[in-house]
Each structure stands twice: as C-alpha cells, then as structure tokens.
Amino acid sequence: MLSVEEIKKYDKNYNLHSWSAQGALNPLVITKAEGIYFWDSDGKRYMDMSSQLVNLNIGHGNKKVIEAIKNQAEKLPFMGPGYAVDVRSELAKKVIEKAPENMGKVFFTLGGAESNENAIKIAKLVTGRHKIFSRYRSYHGASFGAANLSGEPRRYTCEPGIPGFVKFFDPYIYREDIDFKSEEEAAKFYVNKLNEQILYEGPESIAAIFMETITGSNGIIIPPKGYLQGVRTLCDKYGIVMVCDEVMAGWGRTGEWFACNNWNVEPDIITFAKGITCGYVPLGGVIVSKPIAEYFDENTLMCGLTYNAHPLACAAGCATLEVYEEQNLIENAKNMGKILGFELEKIKEKHPSVGDVRYIGLFSAIELVKDKTTREALVPYGKDPDKIMGKMIGMLKQEGFSTYSHENCIMIAPPLIIKEEEINEAMIILDRVLNFVDEYIK
Incomplete structure (x- = not known):
C-alpha cells in the first residue's frame, strides 16, 4: 500500500x-x-x-450501486457492443421510460463529450446539413468536436476549428441591458434574435441547435418562460434538430428526471452522462426521438465506440436509477x-x-x-x-x-x-x- x-x-x-x-x-x-x-x-x-x-x-459510497458493479464484474465484465446483454437491454428500456414521451432509442457512450460528439453526427446524418448552432456561455466537452460546440474560453485551444459551428447568445437576462417587463417578453426577444440569425445563416444549412437546457458551469442560466418552447417552434419551422444537453441538468438535478420537463418541451435529441451512474462507472448517452430512431432502421448509424453500453456501466446505471426511486x-x-x-x-x-x-x-x-x-x-x-x-x-x-x-x-x-x-x-x-x-x- x-x-x-x-x-x-x-x-x-x-x-x-x-x-x-x-x-x-x-x-x-x-x-x-x-x-x-x-x-x-x-x-x-x-x-x-x-x-x-x-x-x-x-452521493459517495452507495452500497447498492457498488454491489451491482461487483456482481456484474463476476458475471460478465465486458462484451462488445454488437451483442445483446441483459443489463444493456434493461438500462436502455429504463432510460426511454424516464425520457420525454417522444423519445425512441438510446445510443450509449462513455461520457458527456462523447454524447455530444455523437449527437452532432446524428443530427448531420438525419438532416444532410452541416451547420451546428450553440450558445456562447456553454460547455459541451473537451474533445475536439465538443470543444468546437462549446462557447466559453475552453474552446480557444481548439481553434481554428471545424467549419460550420455558429454561436448565438444565451437568454442571460441579468446581463442584458434591457428592462424586460416579464420572462415571456425576454423569451420573445431572445427567440426573435435567434430567428434572425438563422435567416442570416440559411435555415436549409442548419442541422441542429444545441443548448444546455439550463446553462451549467457558465452560470446556471435558467431559460425564461416561453424560451424553450420558442426554440422548439423555430426548429419545427425550419426542419432543424433541437438538441438539449442534459449532461449536468438531467437525472433529477432540477427536481425532474430531465430539465426540459420543467417546461414541457420535447427535444429531438437529449444528451446525458454524469447522473446516470453518478461517476461510479463512466457512462453517457444520446437519446433520440422516435422519428430519428426510425430513420436508422433503413440508414446506417455511422457511430461506434468500443465501450458503447459497457456492461459494468449499464449495471451501475440500472442500480442508480433504482436508488433515485427508492430514496x-x-x-x-x-x-x-x-x-x-x-x-x-x-x-x-x-x-x-x-x-x-x-x-x-x-x-x-x-x-x-x-x-x-x-x-x-x-x-x-x-x-x-x-x-x-x-x-x-x-x-x-x-x-x-x-x-x-x-x-x-x-x-x-x-x-x-x-x-x-x-x-x-x-x-x-x-x-x-x-x-x-x-x-x-x-
């Protein structure tokens, strides 16, 4: 020792x-x-x-999750992603049951950055477009694509970056030099500015709008009433994939299973990590809507990871979701x-x-x-x-x-x-x- x-x-x-x-x-x-x-x-x-x-x-040291990892390690510590495994199937079902009603399937990753990397790829695959919108006060991960997706200073070392990433402003009311009369008025202002930027960039070129549902480390910027619904409307209007990054905000952090539930908004894609296993074993994922899941029935999903849906992580995830409910x-x-x-x-x-x-x-x-x-x-x-x-x-x-x-x-x-x-x-x-x-x- x-x-x-x-x-x-x-x-x-x-x-x-x-x-x-x-x-x-x-x-x-x-x-x-x-x-x-x-x-x-x-x-x-x-x-x-x-x-x-x-x-x-x-929290630290949860015995139920630790025991689940031990049991899985003895039973089957690893199996490649091309095979069906009990905990892999069970966790996928549990995730979809907790997700908004429009969601269809989940692609598991090892963490938040990988989740966002694959969500970028999926949005481009299903739309055939190349531009990706994300906000300035955002952090989506430190890998090259996720860093380009991020808006805050940690992206600088990955620049010049990948073509097609476009930034827009957060609904950061505290820092806005406008005295809004209501949250709804603020939401309308920010959605209108986003709409203007979409028109300037060309809606037909935009694959996805990525947002942390609630901006995380960059200040817990909570969207005003009507904002997420307004973005949802824009995405529907222009055929853009709405992606909510819930790596931090998901899995109960806001008092709902997913933060978007606070506003009754259904994104096309949700990315997650962190709270699914609470760090006991690395795991993340990309939840896609039923129409996107159906698209890949006939079209190849060009995403792959050696440790996709790792059995130890899936066992930890199943146990973690049970802990949320039991406690x-x-x-x-x-x-x-x-x-x-x-x-x-x-x-x-x-x-x-x-x-x-x-x-x-x-x-x-x-x-x-x-x-x-x-x-x-x-x-x-x-x-x-x-x-x-x-x-x-x-x-x-x-x-x-x-x-x-x-x-x-x-x-x-x-x-x-x-x-x-x-x-x-x-x-x-x-x-x-x-x-x-x-x-x-x-």
Whole structure:
C-alpha cells in the first residue's frame, strides 16, 4: 500500500491534471468518501457542495450501486457492443421510460463529450446539413468536436476549428441591458434574435441547435418562460434538430428526471452522462426521438465506440436509477432546492458582492460582482488577475466546503441526498467566506 507521501509524489510526477499549470498544483490526498462528505489524508472532512463535477447525485459510497458493479464484474465484465446483454437491454428500456414521451432509442457512450460528439453526427446524418448552432456561455466537452460546440474560453485551444459551428447568445437576462417587463417578453426577444440569425445563416444549412437546457458551469442560466418552447417552434419551422444537453441538468438535478420537463418541451435529441451512474462507472448517452430512431432502421448509424453500453456501466446505471426511486431523490431535489433557494436569496440580500443567485432544484450558482448597481463582474470574462475566485474557493475548502468556480460564478450543486440541516451548515460557511469578498470589493 502506498503511503500518503508516495501518493502525492507519484501524482505530481506522473499524472497530468486537467485545466491546470502542473507546477503550481498541490492536490489533496483523499482517503474516504461517504454520503455528501469526503475526507483527506489528515482526516479533515469536506462537504461536497458541487457533487464533485455535478455528477455525484446519489452521493459517495452507495452500497447498492457498488454491489451491482461487483456482481456484474463476476458475471460478465465486458462484451462488445454488437451483442445483446441483459443489463444493456434493461438500462436502455429504463432510460426511454424516464425520457420525454417522444423519445425512441438510446445510443450509449462513455461520457458527456462523447454524447455530444455523437449527437452532432446524428443530427448531420438525419438532416444532410452541416451547420451546428450553440450558445456562447456553454460547455459541451473537451474533445475536439465538443470543444468546437462549446462557447466559453475552453474552446480557444481548439481553434481554428471545424467549419460550420455558429454561436448565438444565451437568454442571460441579468446581463442584458434591457428592462424586460416579464420572462415571456425576454423569451420573445431572445427567440426573435435567434430567428434572425438563422435567416442570416440559411435555415436549409442548419442541422441542429444545441443548448444546455439550463446553462451549467457558465452560470446556471435558467431559460425564461416561453424560451424553450420558442426554440422548439423555430426548429419545427425550419426542419432543424433541437438538441438539449442534459449532461449536468438531467437525472433529477432540477427536481425532474430531465430539465426540459420543467417546461414541457420535447427535444429531438437529449444528451446525458454524469447522473446516470453518478461517476461510479463512466457512462453517457444520446437519446433520440422516435422519428430519428426510425430513420436508422433503413440508414446506417455511422457511430461506434468500443465501450458503447459497457456492461459494468449499464449495471451501475440500472442500480442508480433504482436508488433515485427508492430514496425519492427527484422529489428531495425539488424540496431541498426550495430551502437552498431561500438561503441563497438571504445571502444575496446581505452581501454587496453577490449580484445575483440562480437556482432550480439543487442546481444553483452565485454570481459575484464589484458593484450591484452597475453589475460589473468581480473578474473580467476569461480572466482572474488577482486570483480572487481561486482564493475564495480555497477559503471555502479550508472551512470544509468543497466546490468550484467558473468566471465570476460559484457553483452550489450538492448531492440530491442532502438534508436541510446540511444545507444550513453549508450556508453558514458560505456566508462567512463571502465577507472576505465584500471586503475585497471595497
């Protein structure tokens, strides 16, 4: 068994960590995790207030899922994607049963980026078109196609990119210099602008419009009432495939099985990952509508992955969906989300540095500003010259509150198993650390 010193030494010497300059890293050595908590090698406990990467919906150490993986490993750890396997068939059926009524079949992948890569390909195959619309404040993955699909700065290293990717603006009401009288008015404005851009790009060339149903790490931007319905109407009008990326927002995170259910909208394609297995084994997928599924009855699906519908992952997925139901986690996300939202509103009212809070279910973010009146962001877009966001995340971690930030927003997305007293404990820590930011902006 490796000592703590060896673990850290080997990690520094041999691992490359994502999104980081390697020399400055000093990673914690984690030795245990259970429920909403994990512990480092010094025995310090952390509340996992971002569900790791907004994927650990059922929390750490769920025995049912672990047992399902063990049993499958002993029975049949791998079988190529061309064969029918019990857990593979069972999970596909369960996914379609949970999805909106218009959905027909699912293509399994290993994660969110692969799901979006294959959704791009499917949309192009069924339409014969080449342009793909996606939003500026979006993240769809770090592989080359998914990075081109993404709108935020992590796409820059993949540019010049693949021809045909077109960006449009999010319905980001907090940052819009218009005083909308209602959500519906805002929705109409954004849908009309999108329609205008579609006309400029040529509707006959556009294969798909991709959206995170609720923008995730880029600020939990929740669509105003009527927006998703308006996009659905545009897609129907021009024969464009509507794709909802639910990698983060799906599987109960918003208090519904899928976030699009909050607005009774049926996309043509849903991409997912994260909450289907909660990271116990990597798994993602592309759910396609019945008409798209029928298209591939006669036309070849030019998608393929060695580990498509991996039996260990499918076993974990079946068990995870049972955990959601047995522990009533979808309803708990909805109920605890109301409590979290109430506490976040109190924090917004109290702290000069908090410009806005946005939340739905247990999917929320705090947007930090230098000035509430002007709404000047705490850090410039794509930059953090004083490392203030990093310092704040470090202070939260010191207090036992683990999460991450992106741009000028802090993610608050705890496991769906969280209890009211745990939310209250976490908000006390957050409130205390925000005092530091209040002093900084003075």
